[in-house]
Amino acid sequence: MLLELTHITKRFPGVLALDEARFDLRAGEVHAFMGENGAGKSTLMKIASGLFPPDAGEIRIDGTPVRFSSPAQAKAAGIHTVFQELTVLPNRTVAENLLIGREPTRAGGLWLDKTAIRRQAQTILDRLGIGLDADRPLATLSTGQRQMVEIARACSQNTRVLILDEPTSSLGRAEEDVLFDLVRRLKADGVGIVYITHRMSEVFALSDRITVLRDGRFVLTDETSDLDRPALIRAMVGRDVAEDRHGVDPETLPVALDARGLVRGTAVRGADVTLHAGEVLGIAGLMGAGRTEIARLITGIDRPEAGRMDLFGQSFAPRDIREALSRGVAYVSEDRKGLGLVLPLSVADNVALPSLAALASRNIVTPGRIADFARDWMQRLGVKAAGGAVAVETLSGGNQQKVALAKWLAIHPRVIILDEPTRGVDVGAKAEIYRLIRQLADDGVAVMAISSELPELLQMSDRIAVVAQGRIAGVVPASEATEETLLDLAFFEGDAA
Amino acid sequence: MIEASDRPERQVSVARLLRDALPYAGLIAVIVFFSLSSEFFLDLRNFERLVTDSATLMLVAFGMTLVILLGEIDLSVGAVVSLLAVVLAQMMAAGLPWPLAVLAILGIGSVIGLLNGIITIFGDIPSFIVTLGMMAIATGLSFVFTGSISVAIMSEPFLVLFYDARFLGLPVPLWIVGLAFAIAAFYLARTVPGRELYAVGANPAAARLSGVPVKRRQVTVFAIMGFLVAAAAILSAARLGSGAPASVPALTLDAIAAVIIGGASLFGGRASLLRTLTGAALIAVLNNGMVLMNINIDAQYIVKGVIILLAVVLERLASGARA
Numbered sequence: 001m002l003l004e005l006t007h008i009t010k011r012f013p014g015v016l017a018l019d020e021a022r023f024d025l026r027a028g029e030v031h032a033f034m035g036e037n038g039a040g041k042s043t044l045m046k047i048a049s050g051l052f053p054p055d056a057g058e059i060r061i062d063g064t065p066v067r068f069s070s071p072a073q074a075k076a077a078g079i080h081t082v083f084q085e086l087t088v089l090p091n092r093t094v095a096e097n098l099l100i101g102r103e104p105t106r107a108g109g110l111w112l113d114k115t116a117i118r119r120q121a122q123t124i125l126d127r128l129g130i131g132l133d134a135d136r137p138l139a140t141l142s143t144g145q146r147q148m149v150e151i152a153r154a155c156s157q158n159t160r161v162l163i164l165d166e167p168t169s170s171l172g173r174a175e176e177d178v179l180f181d182l183v184r185r186l187k188a189d190g191v192g193i194v195y196i197t198h199r200m201s202e203v204f205a206l207s208d209r210i211t212v213l214r215d216g217r218f219v220l221t222d223e224t225s226d227l228d229r230p231a232l233i234r235a236m237v238g239r240d241v242a243e244d245r246h247g248v249d250p251e252t253l254p255v256a257l258d259a260r261g262l263v264r265g266t267a268v269r270g271a272d273v274t275l276h277a278g279e280v281l282g283i284a285g286l287m288g289a290g291r292t293e294i295a296r297l298i299t300g301i302d303r304p305e306a307g308r309m310d311l312f313g314q315s316f317a318p319r320d321i322r323e324a325l326s327r328g329v330a331y332v333s334e335d336r337k338g339l340g341l342v343l344p345l346s347v348a349d350n351v352a353l354p355s356l357a358a359l360a361s362r363n364i365v366t367p368g369r370i371a372d373f374a375r376d377w378m379q380r381l382g383v384k385a386a387g388g389a390v391a392v393e394t395l396s397g398g399n400q401q402k403v404a405l406a407k408w409l410a411i412h413p414r415v416i417i418l419d420e421p422t423r424g425v426d427v428g429a430k431a432e433i434y435r436l437i438r439q440l441a442d443d444g445v446a447v448m449a450i451s452s453e454l455p456e457l458l459q460m461s462d463r464i465a466v467v468a469q470g471r472i473a474g475v476v477p478a479s480e481a482t483e484e485t486l487l488d489l490a491f492f493e494g495d496a497a
Numbered sequence: 498m499i500e501a502s503d504r505p506e507r508q509v510s511v512a513r514l515l516r517d518a519l520p521y522a523g524l525i526a527v528i529v530f531f532s533l534s535s536e537f538f539l540d541l542r543n544f545e546r547l548v549t550d551s552a553t554l555m556l557v558a559f560g561m562t563l564v565i566l567l568g569e570i571d572l573s574v575g576a577v578v579s580l581l582a583v584v585l586a587q588m589m590a591a592g593l594p595w596p597l598a599v600l601a602i603l604g605i606g607s608v609i610g611l612l613n614g615i616i617t618i619f620g621d622i623p624s625f626i627v628t629l630g631m632m633a634i635a636t637g638l639s640f641v642f643t644g645s646i647s648v649a650i651m652s653e654p655f656l657v658l659f660y661d662a663r664f665l666g667l668p669v670p671l672w673i674v675g676l677a678f679a680i681a682a683f684y685l686a687r688t689v690p691g692r693e694l695y696a697v698g699a700n701p702a703a704a705r706l707s708g709v710p711v712k713r714r715q716v717t718v719f720a721i722m723g724f725l726v727a728a729a730a731i732l733s734a735a736r737l738g739s740g741a742p743a744s745v746p747a748l749t750l751d752a753i754a755a756v757i758i759g760g761a762s763l764f765g766g767r768a769s770l771l772r773t774l775t776g777a778a779l780i781a782v783l784n785n786g787m788v789l790m791n792i793n794i795d796a797q798y799i800v801k802g803v804i805i806l807l808a809v810v811l812e813r814l815a816s817g818a819r820a
Contacts, residue, residue, distance in 0.1 A: 301706065321706060321708055322708045322710065325708045333706060338702060338703070339703050339706050340703060340706070341703060342695075342696045342699045342700040342703050342704065343699070344699050344766050344767065345695055345696060345699055345766070349692070349696070353693070353704070354707045354708050356693060357689050363688050363689045363690070364688055364689075365687060365688070365692065366687060367686060367687070407707070
């Protein structure tokens with residue numbers, strides 16, 4: 001066995017992050033490592049890469065026990081990790097980033113040998129099948145390409161174990177394929193790869209074995225071929241998650257929002273949207289098709305250059321977000337950390353932020369009132385936190401998303417637009433969010449849900465509108481839609497462009 | 498989920514503990530130190546003078562707390578206090594009744610703050626540049642208005658009310674500071690605009706998307722700062738009995754130091770009035786004690802500078818888990 005982690009226990013103040021967890025890795029295998037957010041996957045891998053020591057347990061490489069007191073020692077032993085956060089120097093070239101800290105030098109280390117840097121870097125890139133020019137400044141690369149550079153950096157050294165922490169979370173389709181090729185190539189070279197991800201499809205396409213962790217405890221390790229989707233979900237969540245679809249006939253519901261011919265810049269070019277109270281309208285489309293931009297027009301963040309909107313039969317032309325909010329239109333941003341939440345503030349302050357005026361009398365609001373209000377909404381949405389006073393940034397992705405939802409549900413919107421409502425959220429929390437969305441619609445709220453994941457759209461929507469090139473290319477009932485029909489529409493090229 | 502951290506958790510939590518303890522421990526330390534080293538320090542009369550003398554600093558530091566909570570800074574406060582004291586003295590010298598002069602000064606101060614705010618926020622210019630400009634203008638004006646000569650204040654009722662007078666046994670400046678603290682604390686903790694400031698400071702984009710009128714809140718804080726600077730100028734003029742250019746050379750430094758020692762983040766989103774109060778008290782005791790011990794004024798700057806750097810480094814280490 002290449003790498004073995006046994007009986008690993010790790011306690012952080014207030015939490016038992018890992019409880020006798022274990023994981024093993026063979027040379028030349030892709031081993032998917034799954035579990036809900038907060039299950040302890042990243043913690044275990046950080047222990048394996050020397051970021052912090054375990055409280056108990058043993059790490060063995062080739063059967064020999066080792067102790068790492070720093071990441072450098074783990075690297076020396078051949079364990080390399082690519083974390084979600086990228087650590088690149090944007091103003092330097094690909095080559096300089098690739099060889100950082102071990103650049104070839106001249107004159108006994110007096111200056112860098114630029115030619116050699118470029119040559120060595122290009123060799124590494126070519127060997128790994130990454131079609132990138134070593135001379136390009138990193139700033140000109142896409143996030144996905146930067147991720148490639150990061151991986152190349154990790155495996156251009158004496159790598160025996162490569163740990164990838166959600167490598168595809170910021171990648172597009174084409175980039176994913178390049179990544180998968182790269183992973184297979186490394187595997188063929190005998191590298192053992194730990195692949196942490198939330199995406200089922202990748203796990204089944206790529207991995208040889210799967211290990212599942214739940215609440216810091218080992219659940220199972222199995223050959224991928226012996227597992228299927230439901231079994232995996234059950235293992236992660238510890239219960240059955242209903243993956244059911246819904247079907248009401250939205251056409252019979254009252255129209256909540258009617259937008260005609262919305263135009264703004266090159267992103268939105270004549271979009272027509274009809275949203276009914278009580279339905280979930282899924283919004284599909286490729287990156288850059290104009291999905292978020294349309295949402296921003298409806299929610300008053302941006303103003304349309306042309307077109308008109310009606311809200312429950314009355315003209316609706318919000319000058320700003322405040323006006324849209326006062327008319328009951330809310331927007332849950334896709335950028336949870338940047339725009340959705342104020343991370344350093346407490347859960348309670350985040351939940352109450354848009355509702356402060358409503359909670360106040362004559363602009364005065366008591367902290368007790370805010371705390372009660374937040375507690376109520378945390379309960380309704382099942383936010384798991386030590387209390388309303390803890391900072392949002394300490395919560396897991398799924399719980400953060402629930403806080404973001406709570407914040408907007410608390411204003412009792414009539415129309416709510418959810419932009420990527422389950423991004424960075426684990427399977428169990430996803431199911432809960434779907435349930436919440438459904439419940440909202442059942443309560444008569446008009447829900448518009450933007451998502452890049454087609455299976456998710458098919459599961460949660462009543463109808464799905466596909467956005468292509470700033471317009472609605474088509475609307476299909478979810479019960480009749482398939483991933484293929486949606487993709488077809490998404491690639492639709494308007495004839496009157 | 499434990500977030501990735503470059504620094505070990507323990508180091509961060511030790512730094513956090515030190516940062517949180519700094520104003521209180523520092524205050525106790527300097528009090529003990531000066532009590533032991535100067536026979537004049539532990540004396541009721543000295544203590545009263547210390548409190549009255551620090552009123553100017555307190556008021557400005559409260560305003561600075563709000564400004565830094567937004568992630569902004571105001572470098573003009575010292576110069577504007579001097580300018581307003583000059584204008585106040587000149588208005589009274591010209592025969593304006595003191596209550597009117599006081600009201601006028603409060604108005605002018607608020608307008609100066611408002612100007613700082615409008616240029617910073619609507620011009621999208623860093624506040625340290627805007628207020629640096631305002632500092633230069635205010636300094637220049639106070640020299641031009643006076644021809645570099647201090648203007649004496651003759652109004653006895655004014656001098657008595659804002660320096661010597663007592664109400665229920667306590668000096669009036671102390672009451673003014675207490676009132677300002679209470680109002681500011683109430684504003685931050687219990688009013689909608691005040692509570693929204695934390696979100697505006699920590700993440701203005703998210704605050705805007707939450708329906709907070711971000712720019713209005715930001716500009717309001719600069720105006721509040723201006724009002725408090727004016728109040729500080731009134732107390733300062735009464736204490737010195739005159740208005741003179743560059744009359745409070747260390748005030749800006751001291752006010753920022755008080756907020757920083759109080760553990761506020763210069764990036765916005767975290768600041769506390771109570772901790773600023775403690776930080777300001779620490780600075781006030783230092784000022785008082787160093788004078789009692791006849792420490793040269795230039796050496797006083799060095800001591801304060803070291804304390805500021807210490808506080809900033811601690812704050813940086815303490816937020817290591819998030820950086």
